[in-house]
Amino acid sequence: xxxxxxxxxxxxxxxxLDLLKNFDFVSIKKDSSSKDIIMSVARGMHxxxxxxxxKIKSRPxxxxxxxL
Numbered sequence: 001x002x003x004x005x006x007x008x009x010x011x012x013x014x015x016x017l018d019l020l021k022n023f024d025f026v027s028i029k030k031d032s033s034s035k036d037i038i039m040s041v042a043r044g045m046h047x048x049x050x051x052x053x054x055k056i057k058s059r060p061x062x063x064x065x066x067x068l
Contacts, residue, residue, distance in 0.1 A: 001027075 008016045020026050051058035 017028070020028060047056065050056045
């Protein structure tokens with residue numbers, strides 16, 4: 001399967017997406033929005049702060065990486 005990336009005007013986005021959904025040979029991947037990414041980073045920063053203050057338990061990075 002080939003992949004393409006398209007930029008669509010905001011006002012035509014919903015129409016275009018609905019149009020593509022009608023083709024059985026097209027699959028649509030949802031992309032993480034910038035808002036989701038920022039929220040995830042902010043959550044991680046908050047957890048790091050809590051860990052450095054001793055308010056939550058953390059573990060060594062080596063232990064985490066060994067699980068991968």
